[in-house]
Amino acid sequence: MTTAHVRRAFRYRFCPTDEQAAELSRTFGCVRKVYNLALAARTEAWARQERVNYNATSAMLTEWKKTEELAFLNEVSSVPLQQCLRHLQSAFTSFFGKRAKYPRFKSKKKSRKSAEYTTSGFRFRDGRLTLAKMADPLDIVWSRPLPEGASPSIVTVSQDAAGRWFVSMLCDDPTVRPLPVTDAAVGVDVGLDHLLTLSTGEKVANPRHERRDRGRLAKAQRHLARKAKGDGANRAKARRKVARIHARITDRRRDGLHKLTTRLVRENQTIVIEDLTVRNMVKNHTLARAISDASWSEFRSLLEYKAAWYGREVIAVDRFFPSSRLCSHCGTLQEKMPLSVRTWTCVSCGTTHDRDVNAARNLLAAGPAVSVCGAGVRPQRRTPGGRSATKQKTPRREP
Numbered sequence: 001m002t003t004a005h006v007r008r009a010f011r012y013r014f015c016p017t018d019e020q021a022a023e024l025s026r027t028f029g030c031v032r033k034v035y036n037l038a039l040a041a042r043t044e045a046w047a048r049q050e051r052v053n054y055n056a057t058s059a060m061l062t063e064w065k066k067t068e069e070l071a072f073l074n075e076v077s078s079v080p081l082q083q084c085l086r087h088l089q090s091a092f093t094s095f096f097g098k099r100a101k102y103p104r105f106k107s108k109k110k111s112r113k114s115a116e117y118t119t120s121g122f123r124f125r126d127g128r129l130t131l132a133k134m135a136d137p138l139d140i141v142w143s144r145p146l147p148e149g150a151s152p153s154i155v156t157v158s159q160d161a162a163g164r165w166f167v168s169m170l171c172d173d174p175t176v177r178p179l180p181v182t183d184a185a186v187g188v189d190v191g192l193d194h195l196l197t198l199s200t201g202e203k204v205a206n207p208r209h210e211r212r213d214r215g216r217l218a219k220a221q222r223h224l225a226r227k228a229k230g231d232g233a234n235r236a237k238a239r240r241k242v243a244r245i246h247a248r249i250t251d252r253r254r255d256g257l258h259k260l261t262t263r264l265v266r267e268n269q270t271i272v273i274e275d276l277t278v279r280n281m282v283k284n285h286t287l288a289r290a291i292s293d294a295s296w297s298e299f300r301s302l303l304e305y306k307a308a309w310y311g312r313e314v315i316a317v318d319r320f321f322p323s324s325r326l327c328s329h330c331g332t333l334q335e336k337m338p339l340s341v342r343t344w345t346c347v348s349c350g351t352t353h354d355r356d357v358n359a360a361r362n363l364l365a366a367g368p369a370v371s372v373c374g375a376g377v378r379p380q381r382r383t384p385g386g387r388s389a390t391k392q393k394t395p396r397r398e399p
Contacts, residue, residue, distance in 0.1 A: 006309060007153075008173040014140040014165050021165075023133055024157060027076045028113040032106045034061060034073065035084045039103055042092065054089040058082065077132035079121030087116075114158035122155050129155065129167065140167060147173045161243035178311030185270035187364030189323065189356050190299065192290050193342075196260070197356035199272075199364040204260065209253045210293040217245045253295055261302040265312050272367035273300060274323065275316035315367040323359040323366070327351060 016024060038057040045052045061081060064070045073081065094100035121132045128137040129152075146152075152169035159165050187199035195206040210217075220242045227235035264271055278297045282288040300316075307314045317323070325334040327346040337344065337355070345352045 006173050006176040007170055008176065009156075009168045009170045010144070010146055011166055011168045012140050012143060014138045014167050016138065016165055017136065020134055020136070020138065023076070024115065024159070024165075025113075026072075027080055027115045027133075027157075028159070029108075030073050030076045031080050031084045031115050032108065032111060033070075034064075034081045035088055036105045037064065038085055038088050039105055042088070054085055057085045057088070061085065077117070077121050079117050079132060080115035083116040083118065112158065113160075114156055117155045117157070119153060122152075124152055124155075124169075129169075131155070131157070138167060146171065147175050149174075160247060161240070162247040163240050163243070164247070176309050179266065181311070182267075182269045184268045185272070185364060185367070186264065186268045187272045187360040187362070187367065188264070189274065189360040189363060190276070190294065190296050191356055192287070192294060194356060195294055197354075197360050199357070199360040201354075201357050203356070206294060207252070207256055208290075208293060209249045209256075210289070213245055213249055217242070217249075220245055253293075254298070257295060257299050257302055261299065261306055264303065265306045265310055268312065270313045270315065270367060271303060271307065272315045272317060272363045273303070274321070274363060275319045277319060317363050317366050321362070321366055323362040324355055326358075326362050328353065328358050328361040328365065 038060065041057065041060060042052045061073075065073045088103060091100065091103040095102055117131060123130045127142070127146075129140060130137040146169065150171040150173065152171045154170040156168040156170075157166070158168070189197045191197060192206060194203040196204040198204075220238070224235070224238040224242050227238050229235070276296060278291065282291050284291075300314075304314050306312075322333060325337045326332075327334070327349065329351040330346060330349040332346055332348040334344070334347070342355050343352060344355065
């Protein structure tokens with residue numbers, strides 16, 4: 001990997017002045033308005049079996065600004081407005097490529113408040129960032145420095161539900177380079193009792209961030225439910241309190257996953273995980289809350305992009321591979337194994353297994369086959385009953 005091609009976003013909090021906050025709020029509203037107008041125009045054209053591309057919506061934006069009804073669009077920078085049209089074009093490209101659903105309209109209350117600026121919409125000099133239509137630079141809290149000599153190519157300003165302001169700077173990071181090659185490999189089994197179980201036998205505790213704050217969250221939500229619906233100040237204050245608790249949970253969870261994935265990537269050349277369909281697993285209402293709190297999808301996402309950065313390999317084994325029921329010592333496949341069984345003894349070789357450690361070791365053993373030929377299950381030995389294990393019906397992987 002060429003380090004010059006590693007583009008990395010650096011996210012910081014900032015404290016806007018009243019004038020800056022008002023300008024950014026106007027920009028967020030205009031971005032949402034233009035996006036919805038363009039989506040409506042493209043939807044109407046779609047009903048007529050016509051296609052409208054980015055260039056056509058850009059021309060529409062020019063005409064919209066000339067009307068009396070939408071003249072307020074001229075009050076904000078044109079760069080975020082053009083960028084939202086590009087994002088809409090990307091959404092339609094993903095839709096036509098069958099990678100995403102049809103784009104949806106942005107809600108004033110629920111959609112993310114953000115605006116994206118390219119190099120023509122901001123000035124970055126001597127560590128000071130000034131956005132278009134603003135006289136003063138943003139008061140950014142520099143929690144970590146940008147890479148030496150780095151200059152942002154795209155700046156995204158956003159405000160979360162808790163009222164916090166963030167600025168994200170996308171720039172090339174020359175400090176990201178492949179790590180020295182090592183022979184270390186590890187199998188990783190995700191779970192709920194323990195967040196991760198490694199093939200080395202190590203178990204990483206599940207911090208259960210949401211459960212720790214569940215009492216405070218429930219109290220804040222009850223307080224919000226008692227407020228009269230509408231745009232009142234008291235309801236907005238109660239809503240922000242709920243959002244701050246959610247933000248606290250999310251920040252702690254993300255911080256823990258970042259530290260964990262960075263450690264795995266630094267210590268291992270190959271990391272073998274299971275290709276779980278978390279989207280389907282959360283349909284189980286008994287486990288949905290715990291699975292969402294464990295955030296298995298985010299764990300995999302962080303692991304994969306960090307491995308790509310540092311020259312590591314992440315292998316995903318097929319979700320139907322019976323890693324929990326397969327003896328990692330002799331290869332015998334057990335007939336049944338309910339979730340309540342956490343340790344078991346192989347009927348062939350007599351080896352006693354910890355369920356999760358055994359699963360992680362089986363994933364590690366199956367990883368090379370997946371890497372070479374894409375197979376999801378390695379060759380099985382015969383079970384004590386005489387049938388070939390490969391001919392048995394392979395059940396879904398138990399969580």
